[in-house]
Amino acid sequence: MSKEKSFAEINKKIEKGEALVLTAEEMADFVDEYGVDTAFEVVDVVTTATFGAMCSSGAFLNFGHSDPQIRMGRVYLNDVPAYSGLAAVDAYIGATEESETLGAQYGGAHVIEDLLSGKEVHLYATSKGTDCYPRKEIDTYISLEEINQAYLFNPRNCYQNYWVAVNSSDRIIYTYMGPLYGNYGNASYSSAGQLSPLLNDPYYRTIGIGTRIFLGGAQGYIAWEGTQHNPVRQRRENGTPVAAAGTLAVIGDLREMSREYIRAASVKNYGVTLYVGIGIPIPILDKEMVKYTSVRDKDIHVTVVDYSGGSRNNPVLGTVTYEELRSGKIVLENGREVPTAPLSSLNKARKIALELKEWIKRGEFFLEEPVQYLSRTREFRPLEIRKAADVYV
Amino acid sequence: MYSRRVKLIYRPDKVGEPIIYNLIKRFDVEINIIHARISPDEEGKLVMDIKAEEINDLEKGINYLLMEGIEVKTLDKSIVYNEEDCVFCGACTGLCKTGALKMDEDSWELVVDHGKCLLCGMCIDACSLNALSLGVNGKR
Known part of the structure; x- marks a missing residue:
């Protein structure tokens, strides 16, 4: 048996229907029972997944051309503004954009979910009019079936770990991590832990630009490192970062996706966001990958942060493990016992990991070797507020 | 068995009186207190299930509470x-x-x-x- 496997070798086994595929949870049990050596010999792919609120999401739409043509200047979809500072009938509908009439009850994410549900969406656009695009206004309806193109392009998804949010103040606060009772009344966390993609390949040894993934029920791709990709976060011996670290930009055809795995959400007193389901296959190329993919919730630590101050450097209150978080309560360094609840769905993440496993077993999904790996050294820069520089070159 | 979930709101001057005791003793109803916040000289709140064999007993019990000046909200x-x-x-x-x-x-x-x-x-x-x-x- 060779010391390494290649993407090509694993794809050949997938083609023949001979690949052994396990979910990340199954892999941890398998390695416990049979050991690292056997696991490396027999397991080819480990499927990982997450289903959580991912604000930095949206869809590019190309509406097709009307007759006479219009060069859309302002675009509204069900009263939600879409960005159209692009070519004539291109627009980007951002998930968090809110309706001009309904506010945070309905936003870009809901437009995307409505399109996926097969509903008609109202399109209204205005233009200054040009010689080649004379139309100044358009008022019509579109559907996912009819529209020329629609693809999801999410600049930041699939966070490698995150934070645990608590509130030390004496009043309830409403955050993107949900409502937080005062006096450490509850703690909110958002990662699939041992099933989460980037926690099973902590140094991005198999995941990079071009990786084929499960995105919202369709086959999609990793397009780039995600915005705020922060690989230099403090890590534990097993490679897992103790807070939000790597991120992914992902892309896929909206028409092939399903409402089961793409859902709109309105977070109280915060705003609109999109729940996105992502699954990533990890090839077991060597024994290192066996170790990484067998990680368990008890070995993944995450930093608890006080969200009450609203500052860039919120106070840290120690770390806990995902095993503790899943138990329903954690004990903070200050001795406080705090009930916990997740924001991302483990139930859905498991479904995605199993579905991706089935696709691979049936020979419908092949692994793609990255054309470029994600940075492990990128520095994460803040925005400093300053005056204009005095000297111009 | 008839059951109703109710929320009682006590005026501060009623907090010292044995109202629940009287309710059980006189009307033979079963009480299950779910949530209570009652302290001296404060408005008191109490959420409970009240149960009786006969609907009449249940109604009489609730009438008694109203006669005592307790605000009763049915949580339907x-x-x-x-x-x-x-x-x-x-x-x-x-x-x-x-x-x-x-x-x-x-x-x-x-x-x-x-x-x-x-x-x-x-x-x-x-x-x-x-x-x-x-x-x-x-x-x-």
Whole structure:
């Protein structure tokens, strides 16, 4: 048996229907029972997944051309503004954009979910009019079936770990991590832990630009490192970062996706966001990958942060493990016992990991070797507020 | 057996009186207190189920409370769980103080125990998918 496997070798086994595929949870049990050596010999792919609120999401739409043509200047979809500072009938509908009439009850994410549900969406656009695009206004309806193109392009998804949010103040606060009772009344966390993609390949040894993934029920791709990709976060011996670290930009055809795995959400007193389901296959190329993919919730630590101050450097209150978080309560360094609840769905993440496993077993999904790996050294820069520089070159 | 969930609001001057004792003793009703916040010289609040063999006894009991000057609100509303819209994230469970909403530890699906619900409504605020709402007779 060779010391390494290649993407090509694993794809050949997938083609023949001979690949052994396990979910990340199954892999941890398998390695416990049979050991690292056997696991490396027999397991080819480990499927990982997450289903959580991912604000930095949206869809590019190309509406097709009307007759006479219009060069859309302002675009509204069900009263939600879409960005159209692009070519004539291109627009980007951002998930968090809110309706001009309904506010945070309905936003870009809901437009995307409505399109996926097969509903008609109202399109209204205005233009200054040009010689080649004379139309100044358009008022019509579109559907996912009819529209020329629609693809999801999410600049930041699939966070490698995150934070645990608590509130030390004496009043309830409403955050993107949900409502937080005062006096450490509850703690909110958002990662699939041992099933989460980037926690099973902590140094991005198999995941990079071009990786084929499960995105919202369709086959999609990793397009780039995600915005705020922060690989230099403090890590534990097993490679897992103790807070939000790597991120992914992902892309896929909206028409092939399903409402089961793409859902709109309105977070109280915060705003609109999109729940996105992502699954990533990890090839077991060597024994290192066996170790990484067998990680368990008890070995993944995450930093608890006080969200009450609203500052860039919120106070840290120690770390806990995902095993503790899943138990329903954690004990903070200050001795406080705090009930916990997740924001991302483990139930859905498991479904995605199993579905991706089935696709691979049936020979419908092949692994793609990255054309470029994600940075492990990128520095994460803040925005400093300053005056204009005095000297111009 | 007839049962009704009620919320009682006591004026501060009534807090010292043995009203629940009298209610049980005189009207032979079964009381299950779910939530109570009663202290001297403050307005008191109490949520309870009141049960009786005969509907008449139940009505008489409630009339007695009204005669004593207690405000009685019947809690005929309940939390309505629309599983179709739920993604089983579990966000609501962190805000639920009584354990009426819990995640099943194996399936990680939401389990709703209406009997434990105090209708505080915090789960509705916590659910960003609009899967929980307040309704009458299980309807939105």
